[in-house]
Amino acid sequence: MTQRLYLADSYLTEFEGTIEAISGEKVVLNQTAFYPTGGGQQHDEGTLQQNGRSFHVYDVRQEKGKVVHYVKNAEELERGPVTGRIDWDRRYGLMRHHTLLHVIGSVIYDLYGGLCTGNKIYPDRARIDFNHIDDPSESEIESIMQETNRRIQQNHPVRYEEVSREEAETQSDYIKTAINLLPPSVKKVRLVVIGSIDTQACGGTHVRQTSEIGTAECVKFVSKGKNNKRFELKTL
Ligand SMILES: [Zn+2]
Numbered sequence: 500m501t502q503r504l505y506l507a508d509s510y511l512t513e514f515e516g517t518i519e520a521i522s523g524e525k526v527v528l529n530q531t532a533f534y535p536t537g538g539g540q541q542h543d544e545g546t547l548q549q550n551g552r553s554f555h556v557y558d559v560r561q562e563k564g565k566v567v568h569y570v571k572n573a574e575e576l577e578r579g580p581v582t583g584r585i586d587w588d589r590r591y592g593l594m595r596h597h598t599l600l601h602v603i604g605s606v607i608y609d610l611y612g613g614l615c616t617g618n619k620i621y622p623d624r625a626r627i628d629f630n631h632i633d634d635p636s637e638s639e640i641e642s643i644m645q646e647t648n649r650r651i652q653q654n655h656p657v658r659y660e661e662v663s664r665e666e667a668e669t670q671s672d673y674i675k676t677a678i679n680l681l682p683p684s685v686k687k688v689r690l691v692v693i694g695s696i697d698t699q700a701c702g703g704t705h706v707r708q709t710s711e712i713g714t715a716e717c718v719k720f721v722s723k724g725k726n727n728k729r730f731e732l733k734t735l
Pocket residue numbers: 597601691701702703704705
C-alpha cells in the first residue's frame with residue numbers, strides 16, 4: 500500500500516519519498532502526494548526529481564492498492580530517495596471543481612432530493628449527473644446556480660472525519676449512495692464535511708473553504724436519461 504499524503508493535506512505540493520519499484524514507465528513510491536485517477540477526479544501531473552534530474556509524471560493510476568506513477572524515461576531512475584512535485588495549477592483547478600460538485604450536490608439534494616449518480620472532474624471544468632429530478636427550465640437552472648453560488652460565498656470550511664463503515668451507513672441516503680459504491684473490504688470511511696451544508700463519503704481533494712471555488716457557472720444542461728440529469732459546470 501502506498502501512503503497517500505494528499506488525504507491528510509491536499510495543499511502539499513512537494514514531498515520526499517522512496518522509490519520502491521520501477522517497471523517500464525511505472526514507478527511505485529512508499530508515499531506520494533500525487534492523486535491517482537479515481538472517484539471521477541482526474542490524476543495529477545508533475546515531476547519526480549533524483550540526482551539533479553527531473554522526470555515528467557504524466558499519468559497516475561491506482562493499481563492493486565498501490566499508486567502507480569507513469570514517468571517518462573523511468574528506466575533512468577533508481578530505487579531510493581526521490582523528491583516529488585505536483586503541478587499545482589492543475590491540482591488546484593481539480594480541487595476547486597471537485598469542491599464545487601459537493602456544493603451543487605447539496606443544493607440539488609435540498610431542493611429536489613436528487614442524488615449524484617456520476618461525475619467527472621477536470622482542471623478547468625466538471626460535470627455531475629443526478630437522479631430524482633425532472634429536466635429543469637432555464638429559470639430553474641438559474642435558481643440552482645444562484646443557490647450554489649450563495650453557498651460558495653458563505654465560505655464554509657471543509658474538514659475531514661474518519662468513521663467506521665457501519666457508522667457512516669446509519670446516516671442519510673445521501674451518504675449511503677457513495678458508500679454503496681465502495682468495495683466490501685473498505686471498513687473505514689472518510690467523510691468530507693463542508694460547514695453545515697454537506698457531508699459526503701469521498702477520497703478526493705478539496706479546497707479548505709468554499710470561497711476558494713470562485714463563481715460557478717452552468718455551461719450546459721443535458722438529459723442523459725432519468726438517472727442522469729447532467730450539469731456541465733466551470734468556475735470563474
Ligand atoms: Zn469530494
